[in-house]
Amino acid sequence: MLRKLVGAAVAGVVLLAAFGCGGGGNDASVKSGVHEKQVAAAAPTNQAAPGLQTVTYQGVQFDVPADWPVHDLAADPTTCVRFDVHAVYLGEPGADMSCPAGIIGRTDAVLVEPNGAGVSAASNDQGVSATTASGLGVQVANDGPAASEVAADVPSAGVSVTLTYRDSDATAQQILQSFRTAS
Secondary structure: HHHHHHHHHHHHHHHHHHHHOOOOOOOOOOOOOOOOOOOOOOOOOOOOOOOEEEEEEEEEEEEEOOOOEEEEEEOOOOOOOOEEEEEEEEEOOOOOOOOOOOOOOOOOOOEEOOOOOOOOOOOOOEEEEEEEOOEEEEEEEEOOOOEEEEEEEEEOOOOOEEOOOOOHHHHHHHHHHOEOOOO
16 A cells, blocks of 8 residues: 555656656766766756766666765676665676665665666556656656665666655655756
8 A cells, every 4th residue: 555655656746747846957977987878978057956876877867865876787797786875876786786785774765777677667457647847758667676766767768767866755756856958
């Protein structure tokens, strides 16, 4: 029941933003520790909002808190994708991740990977078609594969997005709404 409520809330926020009730992102680009091959940086046209950095990956840009590290999984396939620390992970998680024992809990974090690498929200018949504040089409899964998680696909960019959270999905929703086509 909780998953359906969260799915409905996600869809509502996405749809509200599509009709002008959400905040948009900007076009600045920050590569903060991201491998050049995977991330195409656009020339900054605006500065990121205070406290945010803009990440560009496979034709999309999105805004995350400035103090979150950005990890390129192609550059270091042993990087552990951890949803218990604030971070951004770009690419497909490696088969031989070097993860510490005893990881528990969840917090706000983001994994953006090529479609087909993970669970696809768009292939879920119960997914919700919506647009971000910038008009980018997304498919949001009504029921995320795990608790405290929002799963979405951006078909035009060929990426799947997993956003995790602990108590509130507010930051996850803000990040999802900031997705836009890279300039």
